[in-house]
Amino acid sequence: MKRLGKSLSVILAVLILAFSVVSVFGVSYYVGDNKNTAIKGFGDIDWGIDVSGGTSITLKAATADEADADINDAAQVIEDRAVSYGLTDYELYVNEESNTLTFVVPESVDSDYSAEELASFLTSYGELTLRPGSAYEDMVVDSSNSAAFVTPTSDTAKSVIMDGSHVTDATWFEYSEEGETYYYVNLTFDDEAAETLSALTNADTGAYYNQIISVWLDDRMLSSPTVSEPLDAGALSFSGEMYTEDKANLYSAIISTGTLPMELSVASVDTVDSTVGNNASDIIFIAGIVALIAIALVMILKYRLIGVVSVFAMLLQFGAVLAVVTGFCFGDGTFTLTIPGAAAMALSVMLSVLGCVIFGEKTKAELREGTVLGTAISTAIESGRKAVFDINFILAIIALVGMFLFGNWNLTFAIFGGASASGVYNFCFVLFFGAVFNFITGYFLPQLMIRSLQSFNAFNKPSMFGGAK
């Protein structure tokens, strides 16, 4: 049997320990009072509604006449917006008896806006208007610490150049110039509106050429660009000083899905407690640590050296899956993790241990039959690897199907409508990466480490692999 260098297992062990510690605890430093996070850890995870609680907004049809409209259609538009925005965890309930709907956003949602303001945006009537000038009644500071100009006045209030019914598509894009990145919302209009806009902004005859046309979403001014060139392409792009990727994405999600089929008034805004009780993230952390220690003890006692290898496989698997969830050193936010996601994380860790259990059981069986150690290990690895491969492949298939069907994809959205189950998506997202990483942690890593550890004379005994002394 081919043995690997002694140093390999030591190097791998040190690297795995370092990586898993960094992945669990993260790396951050302070500049004055400001905390800068270089690598995100467990404590930085954005938890879903079931763990962190959320903000719920309950809306009611505004008048008795409008109550005749189907509130389920309004719920569908709100769901379309949430999916289009990329919200992976939300709850939406309709009560047909009271003609109300309740929309819940996780408290730790990854957004520039607070959970309450985000919920308010996504459940707004969503009427887009283009208006002359940019006169407004009031200026408020929103939850993203930006100035928001609300309620049009004077000429801006009196006339509407164009409304959102002519918008056929709304997207966002980024544009970089001299090291600065700007985020834009791009509106595409139907042919009739394109002709009108072209005429109104004609350089010679257009009434609004070199004039301000403000863009409003309900009562809020999103932008007030000056028309510096004719709008001949049937499209309009706008931005603002404090526009971020998140804001441009949110505005385009609301505009592209159109207005609600009825006006809804806010009946109440409430704080929703975690569905599994307070301190759920602490429970998950404690359960995780207790389980890791317990598994390590059981594995080492039962499989000796292969048990030690399984501990490193488990640590690497946990660290790697956690790094995917947190984003490690990439981006600002993290994946929104719910209870099903945490369950899939536990299953992923079990998968990595399962690889070692299969190798360990086969090795012990071979040793019981009197096979010499080297051959026993080779046979165990050879016969166990196919089962580990099959398990990883099948779980990856389940995860991919779940991610595809229950995720926020426009394709499935078009086929099945906007209903998504964030719990299933959460489970499958984590499981997919768990299955992929398990090709390394449950397959290659144990082989490498077992063969390397065998190079140590002290370890090259059947008793070190669960055999008789």
Add this chain to the structure above:
Amino acid sequence: MKKTVNFNGLSKVMLILAAVIIVAGALVLAIFGGGTAAAYTAANLGLALILKAVVATVLVCALVLLYFVIRFRKDGVKMGIFSSLGAVVSGLMALALCVVCRAPLGNFALAVVLTAVCLSYIASALFFNSFVKKSSRKKNSPAEDSYNDAANKAFAPLIVLLAIFIGILVGAFVGAAIYGSVSLMLYALPTLLTAVLSILFTLAFSCRLYAKKA
């Protein structure tokens, strides 16, 4: 002498147990409802989710069958069919156990169902690998002996997996008890039963059906 489980004898017991659990779950659901806080969820959204769940089940079964055909050639069709049978019944049992234990049909129940499906497929994959090897080595041994040997070989690592699973569950249960999270504790029993029953049903019933047809 290593202790073995008589999976041949366990087959009928598991079938009856699975049927009783699923029927009991359906009855409790029909009489008392699912115990979900979201009972007033819009009907059309609920239907869309059920449609997705059905399509997801069909798609997973088809893809797993395709994988087994590529991996095991002719035998793969039967493996795909019987492993998916075990997974679907395990998923239904998980759902029924949550309903019977009055654990709300929310996110956590989904996690329990999906875990049951995954554990069932893991059990099937381990069994098929053992059975194929066993059959190729001992062509003249009785089919029932080959099946029982392979099932026990597959069960050996699964017992350790179950012990680990129970360890994690105990950790979560203790954590939930310390912090007084009653709703989290509600899922402990259905999760535990689901893990054990899905593995046993798959090995004792669906894998046995495959072994008889193979």
